[in-house]
Amino acid sequence: MPASDRQGLLTIGEVASRTGLAVSAIRYYDDEGLVAARRTPGGKRMFLRSDIRRLSFILIAQQLGFSLEEIRAQLKQLPLERTPNKRDWEKISRGFRAHLDERIGMLERLRDRLDGCIGCGCLSLETCKLYNPGDKASQTGTGPRLVVQTSIGETST
Amino acid sequence: MPASDRQGLLTIGEVASRTGLAVSAIRYYDDEGLVAARRTPGGKRMFLRSDIRRLSFILIAQQLGFSLEEIRAQLKQLPLERTPNKRDWEKISRGFRAHLDERIGMLERLRDRLDGCIGCGCLSLETCKLYNPGDKASQTGTGPRLVVQTSIGETST
DNA sequence: TCTTGACCTCAAGTTCACTTGAGAAAGTAG
């Protein structure tokens, strides 16, 4: 029997063409636990329609610069084995929105600073404190710490 | 003679502690042509003070998700061998600001879309057209194309 | 002069997010 028998489940190829993702990428996300495909007796992956939503979320969050690790943390709030409901998604999207706001704020702060620097004609990132408020940045940590910090590690809710 | 003889030039170690970058990273940027250190007769890298500015720019732009390749393109507008002046930096920072605005706009659009989805309680990324306006995204290109596209490839000025 | 620390080069290793390839099995169309 063709596609009608499969209880609304989708093959990896179908999911690929629906999301625009490569089949290999979807397999990778499955291996990494970002989605949880079930299997046919023959061992083929079958996806819930709601998995498309998960994958969409992954794509968008990635575009925003979140790592798969961070995205995985967000998605952990969703049930893997049942279709997520309203409440489930609301929780995620609220947290996501918070991160968006944070990121927008960071870019705006940077832009405004930059405006100031253009205004004074220097773009002296040292002087304007856009970068490395304390000069000796190397003492404050391993990597460089900027004013524009991101961090999605902990959900601040 | 100690640091006073060096005509205002900085060693790689000094640059590292000033910028918070690892020495190895600075060497890498030098190899990649993102900065252009001169050398002492003995072969040691010496940097202009203005190179700190270049490196600061690299750091900030990276935080915003620009690749070294893209950053290199921006920095190409600066003279490598002389200390960049007001005008030089103004040009860069204006282009940079444009990219910031673009990125802020993209995030705001996404946030507003997401608000709508939270409002209707679905976060149906498919339905809400946040992602893949035409469903069959795979036909519109190789990778997934989102509403939130970035691209800094061509400077639109 | 000797020693120490900062610096050098070059090759190889690392992490992330995948892709590619080989070889095999599953499922569908005729």
Next chain:
DNA sequence: CTACTTTCTCAAGTGAACTTGAGGTCAAGA
């Protein structure tokens, strides 16, 4: 049943952005 497409696993490769390590040099202080 045959042919063909899709899918499977597993290993290895890719590119970006560095880091690490080995082995050697340079320069300033005791």
